[in-house]
Amino acid sequence: MLAKRIIPCLDVDQGRVVKGIRFVSLVDAGNPIEQAKRYDAEGADELTFLDITASSDKRAIVSELVRRVADQVFIPFTVGGGLGSLEDIRAVLRAGADKVTLNTAAVVQPELISLGAETFGSQCVVVAIDARRRRVASDAAKGWEVYTHGGRRNTNWDAVEWAARAERLGAGEILLTSMDADGTRDGFDVELTRAVADAVRIPVIASGGAGKLEHFYDALTLGGASAVLAASLFHFGEYKVSEVKNYLRSRGVVVR
Amino acid sequence: MSGRAAEVAIIDYGVGNLRSVEKAFAATGCEAIVSDDARVLREAKRLVLPGVGAFGACMKALGERGFDQLVLDRTAEGTPLLGVCVGMQMLFEESEEFGRTNGLGLLRGRVRRFSKELLVPQTGWNQVSQRVPHALLAGVEEGAFFYFVHSFYCEPEERDVICGETEYGTNYASVVARGAICGVQFHPEKSQTAGLCLLKNFAELAAGER
Numbered sequence: 001m002l003a004k005r006i007i008p009c010l011d012v013d014q015g016r017v018v019k020g021i022r023f024v025s026l027v028d029a030g031n032p033i034e035q036a037k038r039y040d041a042e043g044a045d046e047l048t049f050l051d052i053t054a055s056s057d058k059r060a061i062v063s064e065l066v067r068r069v070a071d072q073v074f075i076p077f078t079v080g081g082g083l084g085s086l087e088d089i090r091a092v093l094r095a096g097a098d099k100v101t102l103n104t105a106a107v108v109q110p111e112l113i114s115l116g117a118e119t120f121g122s123q124c125v126v127v128a129i130d131a132r133r134r135r136v137a138s139d140a141a142k143g144w145e146v147y148t149h150g151g152r153r154n155t156n157w158d159a160v161e162w163a164a165r166a167e168r169l170g171a172g173e174i175l176l177t178s179m180d181a182d183g184t185r186d187g188f189d190v191e192l193t194r195a196v197a198d199a200v201r202i203p204v205i206a207s208g209g210a211g212k213l214e215h216f217y218d219a220l221t222l223g224g225a226s227a228v229l230a231a232s233l234f235h236f237g238e239y240k241v242s243e244v245k246n247y248l249r250s251r252g253v254v255v256r
Numbered sequence: 257m258s259g260r261a262a263e264v265a266i267i268d269y270g271v272g273n274l275r276s277v278e279k280a281f282a283a284t285g286c287e288a289i290v291s292d293d294a295r296v297l298r299e300a301k302r303l304v305l306p307g308v309g310a311f312g313a314c315m316k317a318l319g320e321r322g323f324d325q326l327v328l329d330r331t332a333e334g335t336p337l338l339g340v341c342v343g344m345q346m347l348f349e350e351s352e353e354f355g356r357t358n359g360l361g362l363l364r365g366r367v368r369r370f371s372k373e374l375l376v377p378q379t380g381w382n383q384v385s386q387r388v389p390h391a392l393l394a395g396v397e398e399g400a401f402f403y404f405v406h407s408f409y410c411e412p413e414e415r416d417v418i419c420g421e422t423e424y425g426t427n428y429a430s431v432v433a434r435g436a437i438c439g440v441q442f443h444p445e446k447s448q449t450a451g452l453c454l455l456k457n458f459a460e461l462a463a464g465e466r
Contacts, residue, residue, distance in 0.1 A: 001382065001383065001423060002378060002380050002381070002382045002404075002424055003380060003381045003382065003401060004380075005380050005381065040448065045380070045381055070275065070276055070279060071279055074276075074279075074280055074283065074445060074446060074447070074448050074451060074452060075403070075446055075447075075448055076403055076443075076446045093273055094273060094275075096273065096275050096276055096279075098276070098446065120308075120309075121308055121309040122377065123308075123377055123379065123405040172377065172379065173379060201375055201376065202375060202376075202379075203375055203379050203380070226375065226379070226380065227380070256381040256401040
């Protein structure tokens with residue numbers, strides 16, 4: 001049977017792993033190559049690198065990192081963060097990445113999803129959605145809105161509708177981050193995950209809020225996610241990937 | 257180029273990123289090269305036929321370089337061939353992707369789309385149950401997980417070419433071989449230990465071996 005996937009995420013700045021708490025404070029969490037190898041050895045099913053480098057030689061820095069990871073890690077890995085053109089996508093895929101995530105760029109120019117899918121295949125194009133629950137109390141305004149620019153800008157788009165549209169445009173997967181849950185360790189937003197998973201026929205990767213073992217179980221079963229992604233929980237060693245998998249296996253979830 | 261024939265040549269016909277396949281062979285101690293040079297491909301001891309994206313586009317790109325005939329000639333000589341992902345599908349007679357497209361016809365059978373009921377492409381790690389024994393799977397555990405990304409699957413006409421099966425909505429052939437002509441639907445270069453083991457086995461296959 002197709003296994004549910006556990007994906008450690010490495011937030012990378014200037015070639016170093018960092019982790020934002022609620023999208024703001026940054027704590028150094030180490031060397032990305034060493035972390036990638038460690039996760040690979042622990043049984044991670046994939047790796048995701050979100051690059052937040054803001055510098056003019058960003059593309060060169062990212063390509064070099066991707067190349068070094070690809071030399072040593074033989075599981076799929078995804079690179080995202082500020083990719084804004086077909087050339088950006090080409091550069092990281094050529095360096096050895098298997099997939100890219102498009103976030104702000106996908107909202108600003110949705111045609112980039114189609115262009116990426118037509119050029120490199122849908123399997124390469126992961127649309128990342130940062131979603132926040134609407135603050136209004138009335139039932140009519142329920143749901144989640146899509147934020148861009150690292151969570152700073154509200155598009156007022158409905159997250160579930162955007163996910164369905166991204167699929168129609170050619171996205172191969174949805175990486176869904178709950179901004180409300182991210183960094184809290186109180187659990188994934190299962191309701192959000194389920195709403196998006198029910199609206200698309202492509203895999204949904206749940207992200208944001210992992211703190212306990214049962215949170216992974218909930219996102220993969222109640223939430224209907226195909227995969228779960230977590231960053232700080234793995235970086236700081238609270239749980240190993242293998243511990244999460246052993247737990248899921250003990251509860252009847254198929255994992256590698 | 258030196259006069260020494262490559263142990264493994266990965267056929268570069270302009271489709272996909274082949275660097276990861278090359279690196280994975282290197283990790284097993286085998287020096288594989290990526291090449292679009294017909295002379296190199298004609299001399300190599302073993303060939304890898306990669307493939308991503310659309311079946312038709314892959315066949316077209318292969319044909320434009322004359323590598324379709326090259327693959328047929330080399331396999332007729334007994335040179336081991338490993339088709340990976342769409343490269344495996346191309347070994348068969350035809351695909352139902354966008355009407356009908358002809359494949360290389362090295363193996364009898366066709367390529368079909370997964371049911372619309374399923375999440376497509378199948379993305380992730382799935383198990384291979386071993387069927388007809390083949391040296392390609394030596395040392396690979398029964399039920400080992402490999403990394404798959406695909407929307408279409410192969411339906412061989414001859415059961416005896418099926419060396420491994422995988423379940424996704426249906427049981428389908430995920431590892432096929434007839435003599436030294438081999439195909440895998442998953443990506444061995446992205447399948448960690450099990451994938452590297454399979455690549456190492458391929459790099460040790462001799463011409464015409466079974």
